[in-house]
Amino acid sequence: MRQAEIIDVRRWSAKLRDTLAMTKLFVMVSGCTMMTIVLLVLAGIGAERGDHRPMSPLKGVAMTMSAGFFGDMLKMEIPYYDGGGSRQGGSFSPAAAGAFLLQLLTHVNPYDPRSLLAAELPGMRGDQANVLYSGSGASPGDAPVDLLPGASAISPAPESPAPTPAPSAPPSGQSGTGAAPGAGEKLVFIYHSHNRESYLPELKSKGITDPDLAYDAEVNVGLVxxxxxxxxxxxxxxxxxSTTDYPSEIKGFNYAKSYAYSRGTVQEALAMHPKARLILDIHRDSLRRERTTATIGGVDYAQIYFVIGKKNPHWEQNSKLAEQLHAILEKNLPGLSKGVYGKSTHGNAEYNQSLSPHNLLVEIGGPDNTLEELYRATDALAAAVAELLAGAVPAGNPQP
Structure with missing residues (x-):
């Protein structure tokens, strides 16, 4: 009898130890979960104070995870959830988790060697952006794409460069703006830092079918x-x-310095037109047709979005102006505007916007859009600008 009692005590003692161990594990997991939630909340509060869009960074983290990753996380907690039943194996493994953390911290995907090259070689990775104001025309993954073209795509015009009319000689060392002051004040100034960005449908006669080569000295974004x-x-x-063709006018032209060249153009324009209320740097995106076209009322439009350089210390002012213009477009033609994006860590990320709080970079269409689609979008943009300027104030002097 005595031996049986001893054996029974040992069994209950083992159960007690197992219970304590499970309790300890539960407390640790709960504590880690609570800490993660607190950190996410603090990150959201910090982003709200800094960028005025608290969820943008968190959305960026979520978008780097695959659906399978989320499914496997749920499967760990819900035994009867099979993650959709269509995948073999699991995403939530030490290797997958390590790859995710590496990509989150360094932007390098260990399963894609191109991402390692992209971090070091110019032009291999586009300038990453976060959404400041989302438009109804935007789709997941619609961040701006701005790739460096090859040397063969950008070269001085053979003999007849695109015309650059200038009313007076520009300052020494600067290219002309191509802006002739007509009667009355100029309230809007338009220029093109990447003035040769072009469109494949308009380059068929020249035999150009590669979007990476969609650049031209005459048929380009200047028409927009x-x-x-x-x-x-x-x-x-x-x-x-401004119709300045920088590759022809700048000796030793370097595409990577495009915004340095156009900066002189903006400075000259501000001096010539001190009452300008809006400065627009018009570009063409590099995404393909399905990501740059919206069908509204049965008619195809080249889509529009705005880019704000957050290296500009006063970027919030530019951002508010872009949001106002985006809101008007959204009201007039829902789906035309993809929203407002901010860039801060890669590429130029300033875009001459420190020169004026009313300087915006506007992307209209992509290499697959036709001039008709671009012109429809441009007409809508003109109507929105006219509505905006009804209550606008002068752009003022360049900011420090």
Whole structure:
């Protein structure tokens, strides 16, 4: 009898130890979970105070995880959840978790060697961006793509460069703005830092079918700027437009320095047109047609979005202006605007916007859009600009 009692005590003692161990594990897991939640909340509060969009960084983290990763996390807690039943193996493994953390911290994907090269070689990785104001025309993964073209795509025009009319000689060492001051004040100034960005449908006659080669000295984004100028002037808004072809005018042209070249253009424009209320740097995106086109009322439009350089210490002012213009587009033609994006860590990320709180970078369409689609979008943008300027204030002097 005595031996049986001793054996029974040992059994209950083992159960007690197991219970204590499980309790300890439960407390540790609960504590880690609570700590994670607190850190996420603090990160959200910090982002809200800094960027005015608390969820953008968290969305960026979530988008780097695969659906399978989330499914396997749920499966660990819900025994009867099979993660959709369509995958073999699991994503939530030490290797997968390590790869995710490495990519989150360094932007290098260990399963994609290109990401390692992209971190070191110019042009291999586009400038990453976060959404400041999302538009109804945006889709997941629609962040701006701005890739460095090859040397063969950008070269001085053979003999007849794109015209650059200038009313007076520009300051020594600066290229002309190509903006002729007409009667009345110029309230809008349009220019193109990447003035040769072009469109494949308009380059068929030249045999160009590769989007990486969609650059041209004559048929390019400058036509979009010209259309915008014409529509604004039709509305009685004085507009100046720079048609400077930097590859032809800058000796030893370097595409990576495009914004340094166009900075002189903006400075000259501010001096010539001190009452300008809006400065627009018009670009063409590099995404393909399905990501740059919206069908509204049965008609195709090239989509529009705005980019804010957060290396500019006063970027919040530029951002608010872009949001106002985006809101007008969203009201007039829902789906046309993809929203406002901010760039802060890669590439230029300043875009001459420190020169004026009313300087915006605007992306219209991509290499697969036609001029008709671009012009429809440009006409809508002109109407939005006219509505915006009804309550705008002068751009003022360059900021320090």
């Amino acid at each position: 700027g010209k259309r915008l100028q014409e529509r604004l002037e039709d509305k009685g808004i004085g507009t100046a437009h």
